[in-house]
Amino acid sequence: MDQRTSSTTRKVSGRAALLARATETTSDAELAALLRVLVQRVDEDLNCLALIGDALHQHVFGRLFFKKLGLVPVFKVTVQDGEDLLSPNYRTLKAIRQVRKEGCRAYFLLFANGIQLGRLLRFGDSQRVLDTRGRFVVLHDRRLFSPDLHYLWKKIVNVVFVRRYGGRRSSWFELSTVPFPAPIQGVMVTRRLDIWRRGAFRQNADLFRDKTSDLQNQTLAVVTFEHVPASYKLRHVANEHGDVTSGFSGLEVQVMQALARAMNFVPRLYEAPGASREQWGRRQLDGSLSGLLGEVTSGRAELVLGDLHYSPFHLRLMDLSVPYHSECLTFLTPEATTDNSWQTLILPF
Numbered sequence: 001m002d003q004r005t006s007s008t009t010r011k012v013s014g015r016a017a018l019l020a021r022a023t024e025t026t027s028d029a030e031l032a033a034l035l036r037v038l039v040q041r042v043d044e045d046l047n048c049l050a051l052i053g054d055a056l057h058q059h060v061f062g063r064l065f066f067k068k069l070g071l072v073p074v075f076k077v078t079v080q081d082g083e084d085l086l087s088p089n090y091r092t093l094k095a096i097r098q099v100r101k102e103g104c105r106a107y108f109l110l111f112a113n114g115i116q117l118g119r120l121l122r123f124g125d126s127q128r129v130l131d132t133r134g135r136f137v138v139l140h141d142r143r144l145f146s147p148d149l150h151y152l153w154k155k156i157v158n159v160v161f162v163r164r165y166g167g168r169r170s171s172w173f174e175l176s177t178v179p180f181p182a183p184i185q186g187v188m189v190t191r192r193l194d195i196w197r198r199g200a201f202r203q204n205a206d207l208f209r210d211k212t213s214d215l216q217n218q219t220l221a222v223v224t225f226e227h228v229p230a231s232y233k234l235r236h237v238a239n240e241h242g243d244v245t246s247g248f249s250g251l252e253v254q255v256m257q258a259l260a261r262a263m264n265f266v267p268r269l270y271e272a273p274g275a276s277r278e279q280w281g282r283r284q285l286d287g288s289l290s291g292l293l294g295e296v297t298s299g300r301a302e303l304v305l306g307d308l309h310y311s312p313f314h315l316r317l318m319d320l321s322v323p324y325h326s327e328c329l330t331f332l333t334p335e336a337t338t339d340n341s342w343q344t345l346i347l348p349f
Contacts, residue, residue: 030171032060034162034196035108035137036068041207042106042135048073050099052120053110054081057139060110075099081113085120096129105134114141118149125152128316132156135208139163140176145188151299153178153188157211161190172197175207181215181265215265222256222267223292223301224248225275230307252305255324267303280306293317 039049049069051061055078066074077095079085088096099107107130111117117138124130132155138144140163145153153159157180164173176190195202224231231250248269260267272278272295281291288294292308295301296318308314310323 028060030173030196030199031162031164032062032065033199034173035060036065037196037201038137038160038162038207039065039068039106039108042137043208046072046106048075048099048102048104048106050075050077050096050104050107051110052077052079052096052107054079054112054116056112057110073102075102075104079111079116079120083116085116086123088120088123093129096124100129100131103131105131106136107131107134108137110139111141112139114143117141118144118146121149121152121156125155133319134158136160137162140174140190145190150184150188153184154180154299154302158208160193160207177207180211181218183218213263215263217264217266219266219268220260220302221300222269222303222305223272223295224253224269224305225271225279225292227279227307231305250305252307256303256305269305280308289317 039046042049046069049072051074058078061076075095075098077092077099079088079092083089083092085092109117109120111120121130121144125132132152136156136159138159138161140161144161157178159177161176162173163176164171166172173196175193175196177193179189179191193207194205226232227250229250230252231248234247234249253269256267272281272291275291278291278294281289281293284290284294289297292301292304292306296304304318308320310320314320
């Protein structure tokens with residue numbers, strides 16, 4: 001077999017695999033009926049909806065689906081089978097950025113190729129063009145749960161995976177979600193939410209319940225460095241084993257401790273490598289960041305304390321909390337001797 005024949009065979013087999021995957025995940029009328037119900041449950045106050053998927057699944061979004069949405073704006077993005085979504089083409093990227101700009105809080109991601117979807121999620125998270133705090137409906141695919149994607153499922157926690165069982169004529173769907181706040185150890189196992197069969201849910205469970213109000217005493221990595229008054233090292237305490245640092249304190253540390261009590265988690269404070277030198281962080285030759293920003297953008301830290309200001313640069317890298325302090329800057333100039341300042345109030349008239 002020559003190289004050209006081998007290449008053709010691979011293309012045919014790849015296409016056949018996608019078609020087989022589509023057959024497995026698509027049960028036309030049943031899946032369409034389920035999606036019509038999910039779109040009503042995804043958000044009671046839905047501002048807009050993003051439908052992103054491949055051409056094989058576009059038929060499930062029919063007239064009845066859009067009728068359920070009423071006047072809710074919809075962004076529909078169809079992705080080519082061979083498109084690398086870790087570096088999407090201009091049209092795809094423009095559409096996804098517009099979705100984020102409009103503040104859409106709900107995403108329906110229907111892909112037969114889990115690897116392709118995984119690359120989209122990685123790109124969307126790293127470039128912050130997908131709102132990871134939104135609500136997601138995703139077709140179940142084991143390839144989405146590979147170890148290199150585990151970090152995503154600590155960020156995208158409001159997600160429902162739809163998995164089809166049975167044959168084409170008689171099928172039912174399992175709805176599951178990530179195990180958050182429980183940590184993923186080794187193999188990721190999803191948690192069943194409900195079963196959809198013959199047009200109805202078995203338990204009618206809350207599919208998007210709040211997972212962050214009680215973190216069940218999980219340990220969260222919190223990166224900081226000495227920056228008074230936000231954070232400073234406590235004195236070294238001498239004991240029989242030598243000098244040890246007893247930890248950190250400061251304004252933001254105390255805020256974080258109050259948050260830990262309210263949300264039931266255990267903070268593990270640490271400093272980034274070279275914290276005194278790198279501080280907030282610098283852009284490296286390979287494009288990565290050092291310091292505080294490097295720790296949080298790489299996923300090594302869940303929280304960061306460092307007197308971070310609301311700025312476009314920071315907001316492109318991470319989500320910031322509600323501001324706890326605001327400052328106003330102004331300046332004064334000498335009054336011009338030629339101005340009639342007493343006329344200022346009547347000049348508009």
